[in-house]
Amino acid sequence: MKRILVLLLASMMLFAFVACDDNTPTPAPHEHEFGEWTITKEATCTEEGVKTRTCKGCSETETEAIPAKGHNPDANGKCTACGKMIVSNGADFLKATMNEGEVIISLQDDITIDIAPWPTNDKSVFGTASTTSIVVEGNGHTITFHNTDSDWNAIYTKNEDAVLTIKNATIDNSGYNADGGTWNGHDITFNCNVVLDNVTANNAIAVGMDATIKRSTISDNGGTTSAYMLWIQATCQTVSIEDCTINGKSSITNDNRAIKIADEYIGEPDRKSVTLNVSGTTFSSDSKAAVLVTNTAGATINWGSGNDISGVAADKVNAVWNDSARADAIVKVSGCKVIQEPSA
Ligand SMILES: [Zn+2]
Numbered sequence: 001m002k003r004i005l006v007l008l009l010a011s012m013m014l015f016a017f018v019a020c021d022d023n024t025p026t027p028a029p030h031e032h033e034f035g036e037w038t039i040t041k042e043a044t045c046t047e048e049g050v051k052t053r054t055c056k057g058c059s060e061t062e063t064e065a066i067p068a069k070g071h072n073p074d075a076n077g078k079c080t081a082c083g084k085m086i087v088s089n090g091a092d093f094l095k096a097t098m099n100e101g102e103v104i105i106s107l108q109d110d111i112t113i114d115i116a117p118w119p120t121n122d123k124s125v126f127g128t129a130s131t132t133s134i135v136v137e138g139n140g141h142t143i144t145f146h147n148t149d150s151d152w153n154a155i156y157t158k159n160e161d162a163v164l165t166i167k168n169a170t171i172d173n174s175g176y177n178a179d180g181g182t183w184n185g186h187d188i189t190f191n192c193n194v195v196l197d198n199v200t201a202n203n204a205i206a207v208g209m210d211a212t213i214k215r216s217t218i219s220d221n222g223g224t225t226s227a228y229m230l231w232i233q234a235t236c237q238t239v240s241i242e243d244c245t246i247n248g249k250s251s252i253t254n255d256n257r258a259i260k261i262a263d264e265y266i267g268e269p270d271r272k273s274v275t276l277n278v279s280g281t282t283f284s285s286d287s288k289a290a291v292l293v294t295n296t297a298g299a300t301i302n303w304g305s306g307n308d309i310s311g312v313a314a315d316k317v318n319a320v321w322n323d324s325a326r327a328d329a330i331v332k333v334s335g336c337k338v339i340q341e342p343s344a
């Protein structure tokens with residue numbers, strides 16, 4: 001009997017606890033009558049917002065998405081809401097870079113940009129002397145750099161201190177000898193400071209100034225001539241590679257390589273050492289080491305954590321080779337081993 005009483009008391013207390021959970025009285029059953037929508041999060045050009053309304057008879061709320069507004073470009077292509085340059089083709093891309101200061105370009109489509117050999121031609125030059133930064137939001141689109149001329153097609157910024165950043169895009173090239181490999185500049189050559197972030201490069205790349213390449217993949221399986229996936233033109237710059245895949249394998253030539261630091265084609269006074277930082281990067285190649293240094297001024301290579309060279313056909317142990325003809329070059333490495341390139 002005592003036990004039954006205790007159980008009864010306990011269940012009454014539980015009931016009381018549940019009933020008192022909320023100080024507001026439970027409203028009578030009713031059909032919700034919602035008030036006006038209020039905006040709880042404004043929609044932007046590219047992101048949905050949220051609106052909320054509350055029932056007048058209870059505290060029930062309802063939310064609904066507000067569609068993204070879309071960009072609202074003015075006559076010059078600049079969105080009046082977010083300030084980004086809205087670009088859908090190569091000609092507009094070049095025009096968009098001609099803004100001063102920091103330029104943000106939002107790609108709306110795949111584009112092709114004409115590239116010429118020398119910076120004497122506006123085809124090759126991005127920005128003005130007062131453009132400090134060009135950020136290209138690729139939005140998953142492809143940028144094709146079209147070689148309009150013979151060798152040495154390259155990308156320049158009018159302001160040498162400017163930085164070109166390409167994010168979330170695929171890059172490729174077309175036109176003159178586009179599949180001819182890195183020799184003689186048949187690749188995508190950045191003769192400007194460049195940042196590639198989350199970029200898939202379907203053609204080999206050369207960099208002639210500072211470069212940061214992160215979360216990106218470089219491969220060139222379509223080349224008809226063997227190529228280095230990344231050709232660093234040694235001009236005293238710093239190149240950093242983080243969390244990338246350097247895929248130097250070709251089913252066509254079976255002779256693709258990974259990275260080369262070289263001073264070929266550079267005038268004598270400009271030949272300098274290079275600092276190369278590599279971390280979190282997976283290498284594969286048909287030939288040579290993960291990194292081959294051929295420039296006389298050598299290089300300082302900081303081999304960070306998380307690199308994998310097990311896919312490099314010629315040398316799965318030593319990350320860096322010093323070119324067989326450049327025994328006197330000063331190649332300093334930390335975190336990996338350097339050996340003299342074996343004579344063929
Ligand atoms: Zn209600």
Ligand SMILES: [Zn+2]
Pocket residue numbers: 045070071072079080081082083084
């Ligand atoms: Zn906008």
